Structure formats: structure tokens, C-alpha cells
Amino acid sequence: MLHVAEAARVSVATVSALINGTATVSPELSQRIEQAIRDIGYKRNAIARSLKMGTTRTIGLTVPHITNPFFTDVVSVIQQAFDRAGYAVMLCCTDEDLNTQDDQIRLLLDRMVDGLIVARVGDGAILKRIVDDANVPVVLLDRICEGVDTDAVVLDNQRAVFDAITYLINLGHRRIGYITGTSDISPMHDRMAGYREALHAAGLPIAEELIRFGNFHEIDGYNATMQMLSSHDRPSAIFSANNPMVIGTMKAIRDIGLSCPEDISVACFDDFPWSDVFQPQLTTVAQPVQAIGEQAANLLLDRLAGNRDAPPRKLLLKGRLMIRNSCRPHGATVQSVSA
Amino acid sequence: MLHVAEAARVSVATVSALINGTATVSPELSQRIEQAIRDIGYKRNAIARSLKMGTTRTIGLTVPHITNPFFTDVVSVIQQAFDRAGYAVMLCCTDEDLNTQDDQIRLLLDRMVDGLIVARVGDGAILKRIVDDANVPVVLLDRICEGVDTDAVVLDNQRAVFDAITYLINLGHRRIGYITGTSDISPMHDRMAGYREALHAAGLPIAEELIRFGNFHEIDGYNATMQMLSSHDRPSAIFSANNPMVIGTMKAIRDIGLSCPEDISVACFDDFPWSDVFQPQLTTVAQPVQAIGEQAANLLLDRLAGNRDAPPRKLLLKGRLMIRNSCRPHGATVQSVSA
DNA sequence: AACGCTAATCTAAACGTTTCGATCATGTCA
DNA sequence: TGACATGATCGAAACGTTTAGATTAGCGTT
Numbered sequence: 001m002l003h004v005a006e007a008a009r010v011s012v013a014t015v016s017a018l019i020n021g022t023a024t025v026s027p028e029l030s031q032r033i034e035q036a037i038r039d040i041g042y043k044r045n046a047i048a049r050s051l052k053m054g055t056t057r058t059i060g061l062t063v064p065h066i067t068n069p070f071f072t073d074v075v076s077v078i079q080q081a082f083d084r085a086g087y088a089v090m091l092c093c094t095d096e097d098l099n100t101q102d103d104q105i106r107l108l109l110d111r112m113v114d115g116l117i118v119a120r121v122g123d124g125a126i127l128k129r130i131v132d133d134a135n136v137p138v139v140l141l142d143r144i145c146e147g148v149d150t151d152a153v154v155l156d157n158q159r160a161v162f163d164a165i166t167y168l169i170n171l172g173h174r175r176i177g178y179i180t181g182t183s184d185i186s187p188m189h190d191r192m193a194g195y196r197e198a199l200h201a202a203g204l205p206i207a208e209e210l211i212r213f214g215n216f217h218e219i220d221g222y223n224a225t226m227q228m229l230s231s232h233d234r235p236s237a238i239f240s241a242n243n244p245m246v247i248g249t250m251k252a253i254r255d256i257g258l259s260c261p262e263d264i265s266v267a268c269f270d271d272f273p274w275s276d277v278f279q280p281q282l283t284t285v286a287q288p289v290q291a292i293g294e295q296a297a298n299l300l301l302d303r304l305a306g307n308r309d310a311p312p313r314k315l316l317l318k319g320r321l322m323i324r325n326s327c328r329p330h331g332a333t334v335q336s337v338s339a
Numbered sequence: 340m341l342h343v344a345e346a347a348r349v350s351v352a353t354v355s356a357l358i359n360g361t362a363t364v365s366p367e368l369s370q371r372i373e374q375a376i377r378d379i380g381y382k383r384n385a386i387a388r389s390l391k392m393g394t395t396r397t398i399g400l401t402v403p404h405i406t407n408p409f410f411t412d413v414v415s416v417i418q419q420a421f422d423r424a425g426y427a428v429m430l431c432c433t434d435e436d437l438n439t440q441d442d443q444i445r446l447l448l449d450r451m452v453d454g455l456i457v458a459r460v461g462d463g464a465i466l467k468r469i470v471d472d473a474n475v476p477v478v479l480l481d482r483i484c485e486g487v488d489t490d491a492v493v494l495d496n497q498r499a500v501f502d503a504i505t506y507l508i509n510l511g512h513r514r515i516g517y518i519t520g521t522s523d524i525s526p527m528h529d530r531m532a533g534y535r536e537a538l539h540a541a542g543l544p545i546a547e548e549l550i551r552f553g554n555f556h557e558i559d560g561y562n563a564t565m566q567m568l569s570s571h572d573r574p575s576a577i578f579s580a581n582n583p584m585v586i587g588t589m590k591a592i593r594d595i596g597l598s599c600p601e602d603i604s605v606a607c608f609d610d611f612p613w614s615d616v617f618q619p620q621l622t623t624v625a626q627p628v629q630a631i632g633e634q635a636a637n638l639l640l641d642r643l644a645g646n647r648d649a650p651p652r653k654l655l656l657k658g659r660l661m662i663r664n665s666c667r668p669h670g671a672t673v674q675s676v677s678a
Numbered sequence: 679a680a681c682g683c684t685a686a687t688c689t690a691a692a693c694g695t696t697t698c699g700a701t702c703a704t705g706t707c708a
Numbered sequence: 709t710g711a712c713a714t715g716a717t718c719g720a721a722a723c724g725t726t727t728a729g730a731t732t733a734g735c736g737t738t
Contacts, residue, residue: 066411
């Protein structure tokens with residue numbers, strides 16, 4: 001900018017005024033300056049600007065795994081929204097690891113991001129501390145956090161799983177396996193609650209051996225399914241509370257020589273683009289990813305626009321059960337799915 | 340830092356020296372400073388540091404669509420690699436749009452990223468200019484670019500498609516539909532060349548009506564497939580040069596009342612996590628996503644480590660044909676796939 | 679002609695670091 | 709004991725912006 005100012009024989013203040021439109025500058029100086037900018041190929045240094053202004057027009061986004069199709073879609077939507085608003089987004093994947101997450105959030109705050117969208121991991125103690133003394137707005141995505149009182153957009157997980165399990169119960173299933181991630185994050189906790197509630201509402205007992213915990217990965221779903229299917233009194237249906245784990249479930253069913261939906265019904269949380277085209281077409285709980293991403297972005301953008309003191313807003317969205325052909329009436333051997 | 344210095348009754352220079360280990364500071368001052376840092380909860384401002392140092396420890400990454408499973412995986416790998424190296428990554432999705440891409444690259448350069456990994460879009464003219472006068476290292480991912488002479492890691496696309504088409508030919512297919520994206524990016528160009536080469540090598544004619552162009556999206560694959568299948572002399576096999584488009588292909592096959600692989604064989608470029616578990620299990624060309632991501636990251640990290648003047652390095656990786664059960668011998672009606 | 683008002687421009691300080699060179703003890707050696 | 713190297717610490721400039729406040733010029737009023 002100094003060079004531009006010299007070339008145009010004006011002060012840097014005038015150059016700045018012209019670029020930002022913060023003051024009127026006369027036509028002849030404008031022209032000289034614009035010419036100089038072109039000649040020199042000047043680009044404003046956003047870092048220097050950020051230092052002075054105290055704002056980077058950059059936000060941080062952390063998710064557990066970008067390869068989980070739910071997060072893939074949500075990240076995509078959020079990225080687009082901030083792109084439209086002229087913000088850059090720094091993406092971090094925490095790999096479901098608490099320490100990684102803390103490091104990454106610190107890294108983002110060091111870089112002075114203007115705001116944070118986080119799909120947290122692990123217990124919320126450190127996150128709470130970070131959120132408290134970083135004074136940037138934070139919106140919680142997908143996973144709320146005890147004691148961290150900030151904007152959030154989450155699904156009504158309990159209701160969604162309740163509906164799905166009730167659907168299976170109505171198909172006649174009595175022993176329904178349930179594969180979940182660790183319960184220390186709210187969606188897993190709430191989904192489990194939905195499972196229990198549905199069984200309870202139907203007057204069915206809760207068989208603890210049908211509830212298996214994994215670490216969100218395919219292999220965990222595989223192992224959990226293997227264990228359940230090897231028992232003498234195996235479930236007639238399995239619900240996986242997480243999408244990557246259901247791949248493991250399907251592989252286990254195949255490897256053990258059974259097939260879905262003939263021998264066992266399967267449903268899972270989180271829809272994916274292929275679910276319509278391949279067999280079995282998996283019955284899933286679809287989250288409104290577009291809405292979730294947009295709402296999260298809007299909440300943050302609103303804070304960034306200056307609305308700092310409004311009380312925390314919690315958005316609760318509804319899931320939708322996508323009924324396809326991976327679940328059959330219990331005991332049915334015919335092709336038809338009619339209950 | 341000023342506050343820390345005051346609290347510890349030292350100069351800011353000493354604080355900086357201690358934090359960065361750039362000079363020895365006596366035990367008692369060290370202790371006083373560390374205490375002050377803890378008391379105040381001081382965090383170094385990475386923006387100010389970047390301004391002074393001329394480096395942000397941040398890189399920019401642009402891809403067409405993060406929801407394309409190939410890019411999902413590669414982004415994930417790259418993100419992890421830079422995370423390990425202490426870099427942040429700014430992610431942009433260009434949506435296959437040239438203007439968007441240019442804007443985003445400019446945005447990234449304004450923010451003084453230390454390097455750029457780009458899976459480009461459109462013609463390379465502007466990209467070339469940007470790369471030339473931004474003096475940050477750039478590595479091209481997946482798509483090389485005429486005239487832009489810089490590090491790159493790409494697949495041997497021609498060979499990969501040659502192998503896939505040859506496989507179909509060996510199954511007895513003579514009329515093989517080919518669905519591709521626009522040819523202005525190198526992978527699409529090279530894959531098409533592989534298609535033509537394979538037909539040519541087998542002495543088969545190239546039927547131009549069997550070659551359809553789309554814009555990488557599911558709907559394009561759907562329309563292209565619909566057109567081909569509606570013709571009186573439809574192909575017995577279809578190869579889709581892009582993964583999202585194959586979903587459209589499968590939907591079109593279903594909607595038109597045919598089935599795969601009984602009536603028509605299908606294969607496509609880019610593997611995806613579900614391909615093993617659902618029917619038909621799609622035969623695909625798998626890219627070594629892990630290697631691609633790591634190599635791209637390594638090339639850039641090497642430049643960032645100071646190796647600026649080495650000549651451009653082009654890495655050519657090999658694809659792998661994952662043969663599953665979505666392709667049958669032409670005319671076969673039995674279950675077995677034995678050619 | 680003196681005055682005030684407005685619009686255009688400039689000067690200089692500030693943002694929070696890093697780092698060069700200067701300063702100042704302290705101990706070593708002739 | 710004086711000269712000198714050594715090691716620790718500091719002062720101040722610099723990175724490239726923004727912006728508050730000062731300055732200047734131009735113009736209409738009285």
C-alpha cells in the first residue's frame with residue numbers, strides 16, 4: 001500500500017479510504033490510485049488488516065470425521081454459507097479424540113477466528129473453559145454440551161430413534177439389537193433414550209445383551225454385530241445409531257452367512273446418497289442436513305453481525321424415517337413388505 | 340504480551356525470547372514470566388506473529404465438491420497430514436465453477452496462506468496467472484493444468500480406464516456406453532482417451548452416440564443413461580467416469596425397468612465405502628486416496644520446509660480395478676460371473 | 679476582508695508480535 | 709587492576725494496515 005501511495009503521490013490514508021470507501025476521495029486522486037494499484041498489482045494484506053481490525057473474517061469448524069456422510073454434507077453446506085458471506089472456513093477433524101479437539105480449538109483461537117462451529121467430542125469440561133475465555137461466539141453442532149450455554153442446533157434424537165424402533169416393533173420385532181457410540185455425547189445418549197422409551201412404551205423388556213457400544217467406526221459395528229449374531233438367541237432386527245458402523249453390521253451379516261432383509265432387518269441413523277439405489281435399500285433416519293448446516297451458519301453469522309448479547313438459542317430439528325426395504329415383518333418369508 | 344512483560348517486570352523482548360526459545364533467559368526470569376503467563380492466561384496472537392514473520396502456517400485447499408467421495412477422502416487425508424505438521428487448512432469448494440474458484444483462490448491468497456493445494460476447475464489461464472504472481476508454492480491435485488508448471492499428483496487416468504474398458508470387452512461387451520464430465524479438465528480428457536484406446540485396441544468401432552457428457556452431478560448421469568437406454572440399439576454395459584453420476588445411472592436403470600447386472604453391466608470411476616456391502620456390488624476403479632492425499636501434502640510440506648527451487652515434481656499414481664459383481668459376461672443369464 | 683463551514687487530504691499512532699543492535703553486569707585473564 | 713569476552717536483558721524499529729484528529733483548500737456569508 002505504501003508503494004501504491006508513493007506511485008500515486010498520495011498518502012496511505014487516502015489509499016485506504018478509497019479501497020474501503022470510508023471517505024470520499026476526489027476523482028483525480030481516485031484515478032491515480034486505481035492506476036497505481038493496477039500497475040503494481042497491489043493486493044491488500046488481510047493479515048495486517050486483521051491485526052488492526054481485530055477480525056479475520058474466518059471461522060473455525062471442527063467435526064469428528066469428515067468421512068461420516070452426515071458431517072460431509074453438513075460441512076459442505078456450512079462451507080457454502082460462509083463462502084457466500086465472504087468468510088473463510090478453517091476445517092479441523094478431531095477424530096473423536098478429546099486431546100486432538102482441544103489442540104485444534106486452541107489452534108483456531110490462536111489464529112483469531114471470529115467464530116467457531118463445533119461438533120464436539122468427549123466431555124465438555126475443557127470445551128466449556130475454552131468457550132468461556134475465548135470471547136468469540138460458538139455454536140454447537142449436532143452435539144450439545146452440559147454446562148456450555150451457547151447457541152446450538154441439534155436433532156431431536158430421542159424422538160427420531162423412538163420412531164424408528166417403534167416402526168420395527170410394529171413390524172413384529174421383539175428382540176432388537178442396538179449398536180451405539182459411547183454415551184458421553186448427547187446424540188448417543190438421547191438416541192439410546194429413544195430406544196429404551198420405544199421398548200418401554202410397547203411393554204417390551206430391555207435386554208442389555210442386545211445393546212453394544214462401539215467407537216463410531218465400521219470395525220466397531222462389525223464386532224458388535226458379530227457378537228450379537230453369534231448368540232443363541234439372536235435379534236431379528238438391528239438398529240445402528242451411527243452410519244459408518246452400519247457398514248460393519250452389513251459386512252458381519254454377510255460374513256456370518258445371513259442376509260438382509262430375509263434373515264434380519266437393519267435400520268440405521270443418518271441417510272446417505274446411495275441408500276436409494278443399492279440393495280437392500282436401507283431404512284434410515286435422515287437428518288435434515290441442509291437445514292442443520294444453514295441454521296448453524298445463520299446462528300453464527302447473526303452473532304458475527306453484532307448480535308452478541310441475545311440469549312443462547314437452541315434449535316431442535318426433526319429427523320425423518322426413510323422407510324425402504326431393509327426391514328421386514330418378523331417371521332415373514334415372502335417378498336412383500338406389507339405389514 | 341505487554342501485560343505479561345509488565346507483570347513479570349521484564350521487557351517484551353525477553354518474553355518473546357522465552358516463548359520461542361530464541362535466546363537463553365535466566366531461570367528466575369523464566370519462572371516469573373511463566374507465572375505471569377499463567378496468571379494472565381496469555382495466548383500468543385498468531386495474527387500479529389504472521390504479520391511480522393510473513394508466514395501463517397495455514398494452507399488453502401480447494402476442491403470441486405467435498406461430497407464427491409473421492410474428494411471427501413482426499414480432503415480428510417490432507418487435513419490430517421497438515422494437522423500433524425501444525426498447519427491449519429482453509430477449505431473451499433468451487434462447485435465446478437471457474438469464477439467461484441478464482442474468487443476463492445484470491446481470498447486464500449489475501450489471507451496469506453503459505454501454500455495451496457488445488458483440484459482445479461475450468462481452463463487454466465487464470466489459475467496460471469494467479470499461480471505465477473502469487474509466490475506461494477502450489478500443488479495441483481487430481482487435475483493437472485496446461486502451462487502451469489508446478490508440483491502435481493494425479494492418477495494415470497488413461498491407463499485406469501483402459502483397464503476397466505478392456506475388462507468389459509473381455510466379458511464380451513461390444514457396445515459400451517461412456518458417461519463423462521466436460522473434457523476441459525485433464526482427468527476427463529485422459530479417461531476418455533483410455534476408453535477410446537481400449538476400443539481401438541480391441542478393434543471395436545467407436546460409436547459417438549454412446550459417449551455422453553454431463554456436469555459431474557447425479558442428474559447428469561441420470562439423463563445421459565436415460566438417453567442411451569431409450570435408443571433402439573442400447574449398450575450392454577455402461578462406464579461412468581465419475582462417481583456421483585453413477586448414482587444417476589443406477590437410478591435410470593431402475594426407473595426404466597431394467598436391472599443391473601442382469602440386463603446391463605455397470606462400472607465406474609472412484610470407489611466408495613459402501614461398494615462392498617450392497618447389491619449390486621459395483622465394479623469400480625479405486626484411486627489410492629490415502630497415497631494421493633499424503634503425496635500432495637508431502638510435496639507442499641517439502642516446499643514449505645524451504646525446498647523452493649527444486650524443479651516441479653509430477654507424481655503419477657496407479658488406479659486399481661476393483662472387480663465385483665455389477666458386470667456380467669455379455670449375453671449371460673446365469674448367476675456365475677466366470678467369463 | 680474576515681469568518682466559518684465543508685470536503686479532501688494528510689500525519690501519526692496503534693494493533694501484537696519478532697529481532698537487531700545496544701547496554702550492562704559478571705567473571706577471566708594478562 | 710584494567711581490558712575483554714560472555715551472557716542476559718532491553719529499547720526500539722518493523723511488519724502493513726486502519727483511523728482519529730489535524731491540516732488545508734475552497735467557497736459562500738456578512
